[in-house]
Amino acid sequence: MSTILIIFCVLSAVTLATAFLTIFSRNPIHSAIYLVICFFSIAGHYLLLNSQFLAIVHIIVYSGAIMILFLFTIMLMNLNEEKEVHRPRITRLGAIVSFCLICLILIAIFINSKPIVGEYVTTGEDYQSIKVLGKVLLNEYMVPFEFASILLLVAMIGTVLLSKKEKLQK
């Protein structure tokens, strides 16, 4: 058991556990907090995979921006109290069944497709430093990159428009 494996196991355990807790927490605020921890652990995975750039972006976007949005929304709606009525038992049972089913199927698929994956070979080439990524992003993916920015702009406008209070019509 190498150190790295231990780190991976720990991180994975944190990820899964917090994900579960996110769903099962009765209080949305707690859910949000757990989700932040989950995202941090995923960022840890990114670091483990040696992609520092993504890890940082991930923390900024998810843990920073998105989660703040979530928290604000929750607070705005004043949902910190537990008000939710649980779903009927049959629905919950169905949810669990489908969870198991989809797990099983996806895992089965990946096991099935293992021969395709093949052996892992390192060439030692640099492919994920910020420098390389930057080049790829701004050469090859220049246009999508710009589109992404337009998307964000549109999203911003849309958000403003949606959350603006409509005038009451008589």
Add this chain to the structure above:
Amino acid sequence: MNTNLALLLLLAPFLGFLLNILFGSRLGKTLSGIIGTMAVAVSFAVTFYFFGAIAAIPEGIHISLFEWIQISNFKVDFGFQLDQLSVLWLLFVTGIGSLIHLYSINYMYDDENMHKYFAYLNLFVFFMITLVIGSNLLVMFIGWEGVGLCSYLLIGFWHKNQEFNDAAKKAFIMNRIGDLGLLIGIFILGMLFSTLDFATLKTAISGATDLNMYWLSVAAFALFIGACGKSAQIPLYTWLPDAMAGPTPVSALIHAATMVTAGIFMITRLNFLFDLTPDVQNIIAIVGAVTALVAATIGLVQNDIKKVLAYSTVSQLGLMFLALGLGAYEVAVFHVITHAFFKACLFLGSGSVIHALHGEQDMRNMGGLKKAMPITFATMLIASLAISGVPLFSGFFSKDEILLVAFHHNIPLWVVASIASIMTAFYMFRLMFLTFFKEFRGTAEQKHHLHESSPLITIPLIVLAFLATIGGLISLPGNSWLNEYLTPILPKLATAEHHLGTTEYILMAIAVIGGLVGIGIAYAKYIKQNAVPSEDAAITGFSKVLYNKYYVDEFYDAIFVKPINFLSRFFRDTVESGLSALVFGFGKLTNEISYQGKKVQNGSIGLYLFAFVLGLCAIVSYLFLAQ
């Protein structure tokens, strides 16, 4: 030259038709009548030219104008064939046609639509000429159907009366039943011999060694059905008496002299075919004899002057078919010609009477017209003598020959035909006596206006009566000009023997005596006993059955017309809505399914998501695990 003249022959009446139909109302009545008459007279004149021309060309003149219809195994040209038979027919069609046109100028002068009358009449002559001179069965069929159409138009000429229109419609439809038969015959001949041309057909049939006799018989029988329709034979005869709804000159031209003889013309034209099918010939003979008898019996008790003549026509046509069935085509043709003369004369005479009585047709309301209308009386008497078979008049020769032939072939048929001719003599003189003798039985108003018709009416009568008297000369027993003339058409005439033995004289005597007996009975009853037929309601017993024409119309109505109409209503009301409901049923089914399916789409996002996940599982597992 011949082509142009043939076209002139054909198109002169057509031109008359066009002029009258397009400009008739502006031309004025007299002019329109003159145009109509002249158009036919031109054809008559041209016919004389051809009559002379074909004397030099025994095989006839064949003219092909253009290619008309194309069938996979043959082509049909639009062409003419002017040979002895067609010229003979043309002579009396255009000849009697001209006379009747002339007659009509006066007869129809009071009618507001006189120009239309002449237009239709000209069109009729045009189609009749087409029928007669067509070089193949299909061109003949144009004329065949065309005369049917004109007959429809002219029977229903007084179209404000729906009963007349019914009669016109009936005539057209009954004719069409026959036409279907004719078409079927044409199809079979076309398939068997790959031609419809009379000349080629003749060579093909006479020259062939391995003929398919079964199909040949079927074809002949089908053609005979066509002839039945046009020439009013059992079972398709009922339209002809009804056709008397038309103006009387029309009855004379179409329903006595020309159109109804088309069936005889066609069978004579195709004699080479019918000669090969003895079974069909037997059927023709029997149908002819039975028709002659049945129509004669009905004629015995009719009171409408034109109805008597109509049944007499049916009866005489039956005799002609009898002759055809016995293979004596020349005899049938002979009778057609003499019949055309005396029957046209009779019809025109009755028209003169009706004209004088302002539309009265019931003989019970006539009588004693002899003095008022001497010329009409004289001409009609001559024609009646002719039709009754009194010696030296034309009918005697032709009828006698039919009876002779019948006697030689089949005694029972001879008996039937003889009885029919005795009856003919009886009812014709019944007609004469009731109309012209004794006292006038009509209203005083009518009596006051009684007068002899104008020369335009009497001249044709006189001409026809003359012809009815001397018509028999064309085929005297033992020395027949007609038989010689027709030899190119009927080759076996060349070898036939013409001798008159004791049997023949005895038969002749029997026929003459029979005819005189018929006249005598009529004289005894209507002159001596002064009998007048009773009112409709008072007719009883077998006479009532006869008076109602054996209830054949009612019978046809019950088994054909009513069921078809019932079926039509049934289809319209039940089947149509049923089928419609079936189609709508599919729509309703879809609606119902969709209504049930709609319940799944209850708007719950949870359910949608659940379905989505399940669907995802299904698709993914199918894509990756199924292989």
Add this chain to the structure above:
Amino acid sequence: MNVSLILIILLVGAFATFLAGDKLASKVALLFGLAAAGASIVLLNHYNLGENISFINQWITQPNISFALKADGLSLAMVLLTTVLTPIIIFSSFGNEFKNSKSFYALILFMSFAMAGTFLASDGLLYYIFWELSLIPIYFIALVWGNGDAEERKKAVVKFFIYTLAGSLFMLVAFVYLYQKAGSFLLEDLYKVNLSAAEQLWIFLAFFLAYAIKIPLIPFHTWQANVYQKAPTVGTMLLSGIMLKMGLYSVIRWQLPLAPMAAKEYMYIFIGLGIAGVIYGSIVALKQKDLKKLLAYSSLAHVGLIAAGSYTLTLDGLRGAVLQMIAHGFVVVGLFYIAEIIFRRYETRVIAEMGGIRSQTPKFTSMFLILVVASVALPSTFNFVGEFTVLYSLSQINIWFAILGGTTIILGAYYMLKMFQQAMLGETNTRIFTDVTSNEGITLVLIIAVLFFFGMYPKPIIDLITPSLEEILIQINRIN
């Protein structure tokens, strides 16, 4: 110079009519209709001189669809029928006022465009597109400008639309299946596909459903009478004069050569169906109260005979069918126009409410009668040529078919004359009936002239269509 010119003229005409505005619409439409007729006659000339007037172009590579307009004699004959009838139909509507007439006339031209396209297309999918495209204008024409109660009209028209659409979808399925086999939608490529007997049967039935509804054959005809009655007369003319012929044409062009084995195997059934239509249509027509409905059922009878002729798979049958299609197209347009003329004066289509017209209107009566006798196939009219040829082909298969099919001669005369008698004859009607106007007269005289000219001299049309029908027969008789 190729056949796409006709389509372009018609399409451009449709747009130009729409843009011309309500006042000018009818005249612009007529102009373009005449231009299309002229173009098709010019093209016919080129074709007769042996020039290639087809237009074939790759359209979509994946899937392999071509924009193929192939003109042979058969197609040209049908296109001529369309382009000649279109101006006549447009001209016939000159006596009527329509709301929003620019759309109305534009739709007529558009429909004509789609129908001409159907007759010309030789690529399965293109053909299918034109086929369906022609449904849209008639739907609107019948729905918007139709007569009678709006709710009932909607019901009838929607039924027609859905019904025919449902039928044609089966045809699409058949085409897709054929494409799977052939890798192309081009007719020549589809001919080369070798299909087993079972496959052919399915293809045949799929096509049959589409065509049987369109033609219509019994028992798929229930949409017909109602739509004919509800649609404006122009729509009815388009439907009965041209659109029905799309189905019949397609039987000859597509169904028979693509599934010949099935066609031969089940020939008797389909001929029987056609003849059943003849008898059934004639008998139902007898007791119709509405003039347009009566004509609809008479149409059913006639197309039944045409279909029976096509299914005989003989040269005579096919040729007779095509001749009869053209003849029937003209006659039925004329008869519906007659119904319209009466409606313009008496505001009724119920036969019992007419009567006694003849004594007031000599010209109108004559033309009506001529159309009636043409419809019952009196010799020397064009209909006789067609009917004779079809019946002859039926007698080649079995004489009983000819006899049963021939009952149309009797029954047709019966119901037509009965109708004529009730509608026109009898005591003079108290209401005034003015004789035909010059516009009406010109239209009717044109139709009558065509009927009689080709009735006496059908050779040009026979010569035009025979080579292409022979080719189709070769395809039908190819050895699988």
Add this chain to the structure above:
Amino acid sequence: MNNILNHIGIENYIFLSVILFCIGVFGVLYRRNAIIVFMSIEIMLNAVNLLFVAFSTYHQDAQGQVFVFFSMAVAAAEVAVGLAILVSIFRNLGSITIDNLKNLKG
């Protein structure tokens, strides 16, 4: 370069992502609170992102990471818009329980 996949193996990452993804699915089905549903969706997105990065490392190809980058951008936009919608729903209906959102029904 010392690479992690030599030590752990790609399968582990696959399992991790799959389970994470399924937790997300489960959350979507299980909860009625729209915000939690939204969070579950984010978890699913992240599971996929993680797998992207893992395979990017595995194939030593930068494209996977670029893709993740884009997906993050899209996720950000989506969350912003989605939450705005939720806010306006809340404003109109007074709750964000998804069972109440039945306006999709035809």
